[in-house]
Amino acid sequence: MLRYVTTNPGKVHEAERYLRDGSVERLDFDYPEIQAAELGPIAAQGAREAYRHAGEPVLVDDAGLFVEGLDGFPGPYSSYVEETLGVERVHEIAADLDDRRAAFRCVLGYCDGDGFDASPDPVDRGDRDAAAAAGPDADADDSDALPVKLFEGYVPGRIVAPRGEGGFGYDPIFEHDGETFAEMDTERKNAVSHRGRALEKFAEWFADR
Numbered sequence: 001m002l003r004y005v006t007t008n009p010g011k012v013h014e015a016e017r018y019l020r021d022g023s024v025e026r027l028d029f030d031y032p033e034i035q036a037a038e039l040g041p042i043a044a045q046g047a048r049e050a051y052r053h054a055g056e057p058v059l060v061d062d063a064g065l066f067v068e069g070l071d072g073f074p075g076p077y078s079s080y081v082e083e084t085l086g087v088e089r090v091h092e093i094a095a096d097l098d099d100r101r102a103a104f105r106c107v108l109g110y111c112d113g114d115g116f117d118a119s120p121d122p123v124d125r126g127d128r129d130a131a132a133a134a135g136p137d138a139d140a141d142d143s144d145a146l147p148v149k150l151f152e153g154y155v156p157g158r159i160v161a162p163r164g165e166g167g168f169g170y171d172p173i174f175e176h177d178g179e180t181f182a183e184m185d186t187e188r189k190n191a192v193s194h195r196g197r198a199l200e201k202f203a204e205w206f207a208d209r
Ligand SMILES: O=c1[nH]c(=O)c2ncn([C@@H]3O[C@H](COP(=O)(O)OP(=O)(O)OP(=O)(O)O)[C@@H](O)[C@H]3O)c2[nH]1
Pocket: 005, 006, 007, 008, 011, 029, 030, 061, 062, 063, 064, 065, 078, 079, 080, 082, 104, 167, 168, 169, 170, 171, 172, 174, 181, 193, 195
């Protein structure tokens, strides 16, 4: 059984379409997240932690909002900023910027405790670089050697005044193609979103392996 490991019901709701054949179940576990400038290393280490906890194949989802005019902030800190400042404050800060372009990114990390053909891609390389930069202690635990396969999704947009009732998180202030994510139904959001794109890549790879 594959476990989709997250504390965020909004993520699970969006993933259901891709995971609905009964072979995946949500596991509500708050795995420890490392601090890093990129999502890849956070998802990779999170997948290892989640696998160690679950003892069966896991998929974790690390996501964030990257605002151009704020040099990518809040990025990997999106969850913390949502909890502390709140989405409305992020919009207020962005409203003063000349450049309100933004992007959502999502990295899914899959770990089954086994080896598989983890052909290097830019995200995988980022993980290795980050592990090297973290110093020798980063490799102290044997589980750090567990291979993790990463899948990335990205969607460009811009920050606008809040509109719409759907979705979760920053959805009301993120506009793509004239609509905010909170104005889209789940199917429409999945068709264009960072998570939908990453899940599509994962589902294709998972079915073929
Ligand atoms: O408007 C949004 N539309 C999205 O599609 C979306 N995806 C993620 N986010 C936000 O970005 C942070 C992720 O943080 P995150 O990956 O650490 O997840 P999380 O802490 O919510 O749960 P977990 O999966 O780690 O348990 C959190 O603030 C999420 O609300 C989104 N906001």
